[in-house]
Amino acid sequence: MARSCPSSPLNLEPNNAQTAVFKKYIHTRQRLNNFINTGLTTELTFEETRRVRILNVMAILGLIISTTFVIIHFLNGRTTLGILNVVTMISTATLLITNYKHHYYLGQWVISIALSSVFTITSLLYHDGMEFYLLLITAVIVTIMKRTWFLRALSVINCIVFLFLIKRAGEFYTPAPGNIYFINLLLLVMFYFVFFRYSGKINRMYLANIEERNDQLQQQQTRLTEQTQELEISNRKLAVLNSTKEKLFSILAHDVRSPIAGLKGSLDLLNEKALSRETFTELSHELSSQLNQLQDSLDNLLKWSNRQMTGMELQPQKY
Numbered sequence: 001m002a003r004s005c006p007s008s009p010l011n012l013e014p015n016n017a018q019t020a021v022f023k024k025y026i027h028t029r030q031r032l033n034n035f036i037n038t039g040l041t042t043e044l045t046f047e048e049t050r051r052v053r054i055l056n057v058m059a060i061l062g063l064i065i066s067t068t069f070v071i072i073h074f075l076n077g078r079t080t081l082g083i084l085n086v087v088t089m090i091s092t093a094t095l096l097i098t099n100y101k102h103h104y105y106l107g108q109w110v111i112s113i114a115l116s117s118v119f120t121i122t123s124l125l126y127h128d129g130m131e132f133y134l135l136l137i138t139a140v141i142v143t144i145m146k147r148t149w150f151l152r153a154l155s156v157i158n159c160i161v162f163l164f165l166i167k168r169a170g171e172f173y174t175p176a177p178g179n180i181y182f183i184n185l186l187l188l189v190m191f192y193f194v195f196f197r198y199s200g201k202i203n204r205m206y207l208a209n210i211e212e213r214n215d216q217l218q219q220q221q222t223r224l225t226e227q228t229q230e231l232e233i234s235n236r237k238l239a240v241l242n243s244t245k246e247k248l249f250s251i252l253a254h255d256v257r258s259p260i261a262g263l264k265g266s267l268d269l270l271n272e273k274a275l276s277r278e279t280f281t282e283l284s285h286e287l288s289s290q291l292n293q294l295q296d297s298l299d300n301l302l303k304w305s306n307r308q309m310t311g312m313e314l315q316p317q318k319y
Helices: 016-036 046-075 079-100 104-126 131-143 149-171 180-271 277-310
Strands: none
Touching: 016 046, 046 079, 046 104, 046 131, 046 180, 079 104, 104 131, 104 149, 131 149, 131 180, 180 277
């Protein structure tokens, strides 16, 4: 009779190795984002932020690749290519440093001049496909960098040099060692892919930010419209209250002040003995009638004021 083995429960929690790998991935990604955001401040416009980020990405890739080629060329005794790659490595590092110090345009000038010179010299010496990188620099200048007269002139010069290298460089170059030509073309495709993909990503982020701001502005406009309508209603209520106040003063001046003034005059005459008691007794009937009218006026005024404050209440009755 076989015994059943107790089944072990599933362990759904990540083990320590997976947690360590995940933490390392997050840490690496944060450091990469810090490098990409080198030199960014809240004072930069969207266009300037886009320019700095894309150039930082291109500089980081160029720094990694040029450093790799420096090691490869020096280990294989290709000193000239190694030195040219050192210049490329220094220029890309300079761009990151100048962006960090907020000297954005200086870094763009340095890397444009340095890379244009290195790519031209390398193409003349070895015809290793670096002439196509002149078009990459031109594309970056036209689409990303601030187009000053100097950078515009440099982009035109790069195009002319590219055409010359394609047509005439074969007359005096020495063959590139190994498969460097195809490697450079492959890296060029990678640079173009990263360049356009990251540019599109930033543009999408910018459009999403614009849509979010438009929604916020629309909500603010809706709130302002509602507040304007509420203010108009308040103004109309205030106008009604002002009209009510004027009516109240008019009623007080006409229906209340006149009987009181008459009563006060009669009492003054009586106190000054200008009227005899018999005459005052005769006037008392008239004064009593005026006081009754005054009381009725005050009662009506209070009822009217109460209706103005609380609104009229309907009291339906059956007939």
